[in-house]
Each structure stands twice: as C-alpha cells, then as structure tokens.
Amino acid sequence: MFTNSFMQRREFLTTTAASLCAIRPAFCETMKQRGGRMASRLRITSIEPHTICIPYHPVNHDYLFKYHGIKLQLRTIYIVKTNQPGLEGYGDAWGPAMDESNLEKYIGTNPFEWLADTKLIGINMAIYDLVAKCLDLPVWKLIGAKVRNKVPVSAWTCSRPPRMMAEEVTHAAKQGYTWLKYHVDEVQNVIAQAEAMDRVAPEGFKVHYDFNANQDFETVAPVVKELERFAVSGRIEDPIVADDPDGWVKIRDMTDLPILGHHAPTSFVAGGQVDGIMSGHAPVRQAAKLDAIAEQAGIPIMLQNAGGTMNQSFLVHQACVFKTATIDHVNLARMWVDDISNEQMPVTNGYVELPRGPGLGMTLNRGKLAKYEHAPRRTYEPFIVVIKYADGPTIYVRHNPDLPNSTDNMRFLGRLIKGEIPGPKPAYDNDVKAEFWQEPNSSEWQQMWNRTVSGHVVKAGT
Structure with a gap:
C-alpha cells in the first residue's frame, strides 16, 4: 500500500537501501x-x-x-x-x-x-x-535466488511517420515481440501514430510510449486520454516533468494506462505517482536496490539495458532473480541483423529464456567480432528535415545527429531548431508530420540546403 507521509517514505527508502548496502x-x-x-x-x-x-x-x-x-x-x-x-x-x-x-x-x-x-x-x-x-x-x-526461467522483453525503435510506425509493429511482431517501446517526439502526431499501429497490430500486441518527462500536466493529459481509445496502447513512461509530483498523481488517477517512471525520483515509488519504475542502464547493485524498494511498495520494475545478445543475457540473469522484474524489459538485441555471440536467444511469444552454462551462458564468435570491428561505418550525408503542420507553416531545418549533444534533437523541436519556434506550441498531438528530404541532385533541394545554412527556414501555410 502506498503512503503519502514524507517521514514514512523517507524511512522506507533509507531502511531498504541501507540493508542492501550492508x-x-x-x-x-x-x-x-x-x-x-x-x-x-x-x-x-x-x-x-x-x-x-x-x-x-x-x-x-x-x-x-x-x-x-x-x-x-x-x-x-x-x-x-x-x-x-x-x-x-x-x-x-x-x-x-x-x-x-x-x-x-x-x-x-x-x-x-x-x-x-x-x-x-x-x-x-x-x-x-x-x-x-x-x-x-x-x-x-x-x-540471488531464481524466481523464474524466462522473462518478457520489448522491442525498441525511434519515432517515425505513422505509416512507418505501422511497419515497426509488423516487424517487431515477426521477431516474436508482443511489446514495442519508443520515445514520442514533437514533430509527429502520436495519435496518428497510434491509429496506424493499431490497424496492423496482432491481438494482444502493445505499445509503450515514452513521453520524455519534458511537458506539463495540462499539455499531456488530453493526449493520454486520447491514447486510451486504441487497443494497442499499453503504458506511458515519464508522462510529465518530474518536479510536478501532484501532476503525476493526477495523470495516474485519470487513466487506465499504467504509468511508469524512469527519469523520476525514487520517492515516486512510495508516493503514489507510478504503477511501475524503471532501472535504466544500471549495474547489478543499483538494480537490486530498486527491486527491493519496489517489492516493499508492491509495484513492478522494468530493466532497460541497451545492447546486443550478450547484454540481453545479463538483463535476463537479473530479471530471473528480481521478484518485481515483471514489466517487459527493453534491450536492443534484435535491432541489428547479426551479432557477435554464438548464441541467439530468440524471442518467443514476447519472452526470452534464461541461458544455460557458467557465467552469462554466452560464447564469443571471434570471427564476427573481427568482422564488425573493422566493418565500414556510414558517415553523415546532408539531408533536410521537413516539418509540415496542417493549416500551418512548413519548417525546413538541418539535423546532424553526430554533432556533440545532438543525438536526441529530433525529439524536441526547440533543440532541433535552436531558435524561436514557429507554429503552435510544441506538443505530442499537434497535427504535424516530419519527413527526411535528401535529393542532392535536385536544384530545389540544393537551393533549400543553401538557405538553411544559418538556421531553419519557414514557409507560411496555405
């Protein structure tokens, strides 16, 4: 049972962490x-x-x-x-x-x-x-003591136009997944994405929406309610900014979709703000602490350890011990066409089994390690992001994710444009769609590329 008493929460968290450290x-x-x-x-x-x-x-x-x-x-x-x-x-x-x-x-x-x-x-x-x-x-x-022999896992991708998100669901389902996680962004309409995914999703397939913990309750609440319409909608991660705990409680109270915390304080576990909590990219001791805290609060945890098949094996060894590790865990093991381990760990009906053998139960394929260590790496080639609002402006802007601190810029319009934002206030349900435009042999494209050298270009809507 959750408690709203600050002193009880502090005692609860301190006692649990101290016992693990000892x-x-x-x-x-x-x-x-x-x-x-x-x-x-x-x-x-x-x-x-x-x-x-x-x-x-x-x-x-x-x-x-x-x-x-x-x-x-x-x-x-x-x-x-x-x-x-x-x-x-x-x-x-x-x-x-x-x-x-x-x-x-x-x-x-x-x-x-x-x-x-x-x-x-x-x-x-x-x-x-x-x-x-x-x-x-x-x-x-x-x-610790093993409590299960297989664990649920989720696929992962980035936000794309609605028709492409439908392709992602079909691809993930063919790989054996029953869940797909992605970060929503401010240059696509998450409702249109959900509608497209819902049309192609197999029965029981669910989507995990990560809302980036960057917007307020008033902006996000109607989006969450709208997502409830779709059978494919499974859960919401980091719905609003973490410094509004009351807003998290209101979001949780108003929706039937489970609310998951990642970039949120651990006190949310005992404070009634979340239905589950994530351990992201954490070594064993940190994940074990979160498992103990979640067990006392009576809520589940999710592990998110990004990597290949060996990394997934490490995740599964932990999730088979942590009693509360029952949420579909995110790993990227099936994101690449191949891997450097001899074992594959296939996903079957959304689950992967605990590997056998000493250690991780994984062996290294040194031939593939050498092959992919020396494989050619793709380099950035100029393209333009075209952000088009229905009945509003069209924005043309460059995006080079390989520049420092630019890897996630596509999620946030302010970081992508780096200036005054034209059009409506950034939100996840604006009537907007972004595409990548790359036609270097086109005179029209070349002209726009030259115009965007010093920043974004805006064309008024018709």
Whole structure:
C-alpha cells in the first residue's frame, strides 16, 4: 500500500537501501572464499575494448541512422582478461568505447572486489561473467535466488511517420515481440501514430510510449486520454516533468494506462505517482536496490539495458532473480541483423529464456567480432528535415545527429531548431508530420540546403 507521509517514505527508502548496502561487501568476500585459492589469486591483467558496427534491419536502417546518428548503431564489447589462462569475461555496452583512463583502476585488482561496483555497466557485466565462470556458476547465482526461467522483453525503435510506425509493429511482431517501446517526439502526431499501429497490430500486441518527462500536466493529459481509445496502447513512461509530483498523481488517477517512471525520483515509488519504475542502464547493485524498494511498495520494475545478445543475457540473469522484474524489459538485441555471440536467444511469444552454462551462458564468435570491428561505418550525408503542420507553416531545418549533444534533437523541436519556434506550441498531438528530404541532385533541394545554412527556414501555410 502506498503512503503519502514524507517521514514514512523517507524511512522506507533509507531502511531498504541501507540493508542492501550492508550485505554486499560480505557477499563479495563469501564468493571469493568459495572460489578458494584460485579466486584469491585471481587478477585482472587487461581490458580490451572492441567497438563494433553491425547493420540495422532494412525496415528502419536509414531512418534510425538519420534520426540518431552513428553512435546509436555502435556497441563496444569489453573483454576482461586475467592471470588465469583462458578465463575472461565479456561485457556488451551501447555506443563507442569509453576513454581507457576509466579502465585503469581495474588492472591488477581481484575481480571479486568489483561485484558491488555501481558504475560502468559494460564492465560490471564482464566482471559478473568472469567471476561466475571462475566459480563454475551461472551469473544469476551471484545475484540471488531464481524466481523464474524466462522473462518478457520489448522491442525498441525511434519515432517515425505513422505509416512507418505501422511497419515497426509488423516487424517487431515477426521477431516474436508482443511489446514495442519508443520515445514520442514533437514533430509527429502520436495519435496518428497510434491509429496506424493499431490497424496492423496482432491481438494482444502493445505499445509503450515514452513521453520524455519534458511537458506539463495540462499539455499531456488530453493526449493520454486520447491514447486510451486504441487497443494497442499499453503504458506511458515519464508522462510529465518530474518536479510536478501532484501532476503525476493526477495523470495516474485519470487513466487506465499504467504509468511508469524512469527519469523520476525514487520517492515516486512510495508516493503514489507510478504503477511501475524503471532501472535504466544500471549495474547489478543499483538494480537490486530498486527491486527491493519496489517489492516493499508492491509495484513492478522494468530493466532497460541497451545492447546486443550478450547484454540481453545479463538483463535476463537479473530479471530471473528480481521478484518485481515483471514489466517487459527493453534491450536492443534484435535491432541489428547479426551479432557477435554464438548464441541467439530468440524471442518467443514476447519472452526470452534464461541461458544455460557458467557465467552469462554466452560464447564469443571471434570471427564476427573481427568482422564488425573493422566493418565500414556510414558517415553523415546532408539531408533536410521537413516539418509540415496542417493549416500551418512548413519548417525546413538541418539535423546532424553526430554533432556533440545532438543525438536526441529530433525529439524536441526547440533543440532541433535552436531558435524561436514557429507554429503552435510544441506538443505530442499537434497535427504535424516530419519527413527526411535528401535529393542532392535536385536544384530545389540544393537551393533549400543553401538557405538553411544559418538556421531553419519557414514557409507560411496555405
């Protein structure tokens, strides 16, 4: 049962977190003792980062690249090597490799000492894989008692025009998913998207709308109510700004759609603002804390760890232990056409099974690792975003997602335009649609490209 008492909430959160912090150091020492002499002498000798670039599926490869850029397509495989021949752990993290100065602190240390680390999920994953292999155990046994053997998972994509969102639903369903998550944006109409997805969605297929936690209650409330009309609508994440807890309560009270918090304070778990909470890109210890807090509050959690099949395996090992981890978890394992693990972990009726074997239960295909580490990488080519309002202006603007701090600019009109916003106030239900225009051999396109060199161009509506 939720409580609205500030003192009760503070005591509830503090007690739960403190109990978890107390047991972790003892747990690490116990695991080291279990491993005997080899475990006590085990040392990390090197960490090899391998940044790979695997193609997206044809259904969305061009749009994803233009929307988010090359950083979203890249992943880095970390191989943690030890002084025991053949004993190594694998980490799978989204994006390019981190600066190697972040890895220096691990060299020469015992990997058992890092089980309780709360930073760098890619390394945290490799450490768990390594330690579990040393003990000849599956990773989940380092986390706790197993409560399930398979977990629900969700596909992911970016916001696209309605007809393309329908294609995304069809594609995800063919892959075995029953859920699809995406961030709504201010250059598409989410109601039109929902209508298009609803027409093609198989029975029981649901969509998870992420509202970016950037707008107010008055703007978002009517959009949420309108989305209730569609059978495909499944849940709402981060509906409004996090500094309006009363607004979150009102949103939750007015809709039958579950409300999920991600970029929201943990106090929302006990405060009645959410029906569920997300652990995003978090090492095991942080996710375990959230599971304990959610269990006391009686609500479920969702894990979101972006990466490939190895990363998904790490997610599943955790979700099979965390009692509250029952919301369809987001991973990107099926976003690429191939992967560097020998195991595939297929999605069946929305679920993936817990891998077997020591560690993550994953083996590395070194041939594919080398292939995709040296694969050619697509580079930015000029295109124009055309944002057209019905009975309103048409905006032409450049977008290069590979520029610093520009990866997510398509979600927010102010960040995309970088100036005064023409047309109606940005919202998720405006009668608007954006397309990418790329015809460099067209004189009309070339003229508009030249006009947008110093900023966006606006043409009045007719």
